[in-house]
Amino acid sequence: MRGRKPSSQRWLTRQLNDPFVAEAKSRGFRSRAALKLEQIDDRYKLLKPGMAIVDLGCAPGGWLQIVADRCKLGSSGAKLVGIDLLETDVLDGVEIFVGDMTEPEMLDRVRTAVGGRAHGVMSDLAAATTGHRPTDHLRTTALLEAALDFALEVLIEDGFFIAKCFRGGAERSVLEILQANFTTVRHVKPAASRQESVESYVLATGFHGRGGWTVERADEDDDTTPLQEGGFSPI
Numbered sequence: 566m567r568g569r570k571p572s573s574q575r576w577l578t579r580q581l582n583d584p585f586v587a588e589a590k591s592r593g594f595r596s597r598a599a600l601k602l603e604q605i606d607d608r609y610k611l612l613k614p615g616m617a618i619v620d621l622g623c624a625p626g627g628w629l630q631i632v633a634d635r636c637k638l639g640s641s642g643a644k645l646v647g648i649d650l651l652e653t654d655v656l657d658g659v660e661i662f663v664g665d666m667t668e669p670e671m672l673d674r675v676r677t678a679v680g681g682r683a684h685g686v687m688s689d690l691a692a693a694t695t696g697h698r699p700t701d702h703l704r705t706t707a708l709l710e711a712a713l714d715f716a717l718e719v720l721i722e723d724g725f726f727i728a729k730c731f732r733g734g735a736e737r738s739v740l741e742i743l744q745a746n747f748t749t750v751r752h753v754k755p756a757a758s759r760q761e762s763v764e765s766y767v768l769a770t771g772f773h774g775r776g777g778w779t780v781e782r783a784d785e786d787d788d789t790t791p792l793q794e795g796g797f798s799p800i
């Protein structure tokens with residue numbers, strides 16, 4: 566249609582004009598997503614030297630770069646394990662798997678690589694969108710549930726879980742499990758997450774594991790419940 570830009574061109578224009586894209590590039594980060602984790606960590610101080618961290622959906626590796634730096638990978642005994650469907654360029658000291666994190670055998674490999682226990686489980690997982698909202702919603706929810714399931718298994722006392730979610734936050738069913746197993750649960754939206762995007766992150770800290778351990782599959786009609794607002798800019 567005349568006057569309308571194809572979406573790929575709109576994406577390119579937005580990328581070229583995005584100050585966070587420019588900053589990520591100038592600082593040598595592999596993705597602008599690195600800045601999101603950096604901002605979240607500046608605020609909530611999650612990452613410390615010596616930690617064992619799992620990054621689900623790690624490609625191209627921006628979050629891995631932030632964790633490697635802040636956990637002092639290579640000099641502190643820290644462990645960092647990532648998995649993605651796509652190849653991730655090598656990063657010194659990081660064990661990276663290529664595969665589907667919803668497959669139990671892939672998660673077994675990740676679990677073994679991190680030594681069975683982790684201080685933090687992070688998920689920036691995003692399914693390829695189809696444009697069919699109910700399908701996209703179910704896929705996103707399934708990834709969040711799979712990430713949470715894994716976190717409940719491997720987190721140590723006082724561990725943290727952070728995961729990307731869309732459309733107003735995590736599902737009620739997911740929030741209930743988080744609230745039962747962590748001291749604090751909040752939604753955060755760092756400045757580097759585009760304001761017009763429906764993306765936010767659910768951050769759960771102070772794992773104690775005294776709640777339910779079963780992540781049941783959500784269905785399409787599940788409510789979304791925004792929790793305590795922990796963002797530094799409005800969701």
Ligand SMILES: C[S@@+](CC[C@H](N)C(=O)[O-])C[C@H]1O[C@@H](n2cnc3c(N)ncnc32)[C@H](O)[C@@H]1O
Nearest residue numbers: 596598622625626627628649650665666689691
């Ligand atoms: C937003 S990107 C992650 C960006 C990354 N945090 C960074 O800082 O560079 C989301 C990733 O999730 C991955 N992903 C989606 N579904 C997956 C699955 N089932 N198993 C593993 N990775 C998956 C995609 O391949 C994609 O690379």
